[in-house]
Amino acid sequence: MNRSIAPFRYLSLLAGILLFSCNSNPQIQDPIKEEQSPELSMKNPIVKREAKIFRKEVKYSVDSLKSRETIDSLLGNYNDDELKTVLAINRIEKNKIRPNRPLVIPECAAEEFNNYSPFPEDLQELHCIPKTVLINKRVQAFGLYENGELVKWGPVSTGKGSTQTPAGLNYGNYKAKRKVSTVDASWILPYYFNFMNFEGVGVHQYALPGYPASHGCVRLYMDDAKYIFDWASMWELENSDIEYNGTPFMVFGEYDHSANKPWLDLQQNMKANDLTQDELNTIREYVSDYQEDPKNYHNIASKTKDAELADA
Numbered sequence: 001m002n003r004s005i006a007p008f009r010y011l012s013l014l015a016g017i018l019l020f021s022c023n024s025n026p027q028i029q030d031p032i033k034e035e036q037s038p039e040l041s042m043k044n045p046i047v048k049r050e051a052k053i054f055r056k057e058v059k060y061s062v063d064s065l066k067s068r069e070t071i072d073s074l075l076g077n078y079n080d081d082e083l084k085t086v087l088a089i090n091r092i093e094k095n096k097i098r099p100n101r102p103l104v105i106p107e108c109a110a111e112e113f114n115n116y117s118p119f120p121e122d123l124q125e126l127h128c129i130p131k132t133v134l135i136n137k138r139v140q141a142f143g144l145y146e147n148g149e150l151v152k153w154g155p156v157s158t159g160k161g162s163t164q165t166p167a168g169l170n171y172g173n174y175k176a177k178r179k180v181s182t183v184d185a186s187w188i189l190p191y192y193f194n195f196m197n198f199e200g201v202g203v204h205q206y207a208l209p210g211y212p213a214s215h216g217c218v219r220l221y222m223d224d225a226k227y228i229f230d231w232a233s234m235w236e237l238e239n240s241d242i243e244y245n246g247t248p249f250m251v252f253g254e255y256d257h258s259a260n261k262p263w264l265d266l267q268q269n270m271k272a273n274d275l276t277q278d279e280l281n282t283i284r285e286y287v288s289d290y291q292e293d294p295k296n297y298h299n300i301a302s303k304t305k306d307a308e309l310a311d312a
Helices: 003-019 038-043 068-075 080-089 222-231 262-267 277-292 298-311
Strands: 060-064 102-106 132-136 141-146 149-155 168-171 175-180 188-196 201-205 218-220 236-238 241-244 248-252
Touching: 060 262, 080 102, 080 149, 102 262, 141 222, 149 222, 168 188, 168 277, 188 222, 201 222, 218 222, 248 277
Parallel strands: 132 248, 201 218
Antiparallel strands: 060 102, 132 141, 141 149, 168 248, 175 188, 188 201, 236 241
C-alpha cells in the first residue's frame, strides 16, 4: 500500500465528519455511509449510519358506535396497553367517549406505541438541540425529542377556537406539581409546566375530550404531564433576569375547526397526520431562532458575560 496516500484519505474522512456537524441551516439529507483507510479503522472505527424506519404500516378503520353497550363491548376487547393506544389515537379519555361519535380504530393495537405517532422517529432539524418539545395543534399531539430522536409522543387538547394556544418558539419557564387555574379557582392543574410566562400558558394534566377545548394551555394525560414535568428543564435566573433558557417548546400547525377530526383521515392514509412541508419549514425557522439565542448555550453565554465584565 502506498503510505503517501494515507494523509489525503485522513483529510477526506475529516471533511466528511465535519459535514455532519450542526449548522445554522439544517437540511434533510440521506444517511451517508463513510469509508476509511484500514489504518484508521483499526484505531477509530466508525459505525455506519443506517436509514431509520419511520414506523410499520398500520391500517385503520372508523367505527360509529351506536350505544353505550357497543362502546363497552369494543373497549372490552383490549388490554390496558392496547386501550391506551386506541384512546391516544382519538385524543380522548375513556369516560369522554359518546355514542354516535366516530372513533378511528387501528387494525392491530398491539404495535409499539411510537408506530402510531404523527411525528417521525428521527427529525434531523433537531439534531443540534439536546431536548425539544413539539406541539402540533393541527393533529393535537406532542412529541419529545432528544438530539432529533423521538423519545415519546402523546395526545393533547390545545386552546379552543376563541382561546387558541399561540404558535411560536417558547421555552420552559417554571413548574409546579399542583397549580390553581387563574381562570377558575376550582380547576386544579397537576404537573403544570409554563412555557409562556406573561400569557400564563403551559402544559398540564386535564381532561382530553377529543378536540381542542382549553383556555389556551395544553392539556395532557396524567402520565404524559408527569413525564414532561420531570424531563424538561426550567429557565435559570440571576437577579430575576433570564440567564439561560429552559427546554424549547415549539408550537405550530392550525387545527381546522370546520373539518372532520384529522385522525379520522388515517382510514384512507396512515400518513395523513404526518408533519407537512409547511410545518417542517416552521420547525426549521424555530431552530434557526434557537441557534441565534446565546441564552441557549451555557458556554457562549458564560464567555459573553466574562467579556462584558472584563471590558467594564
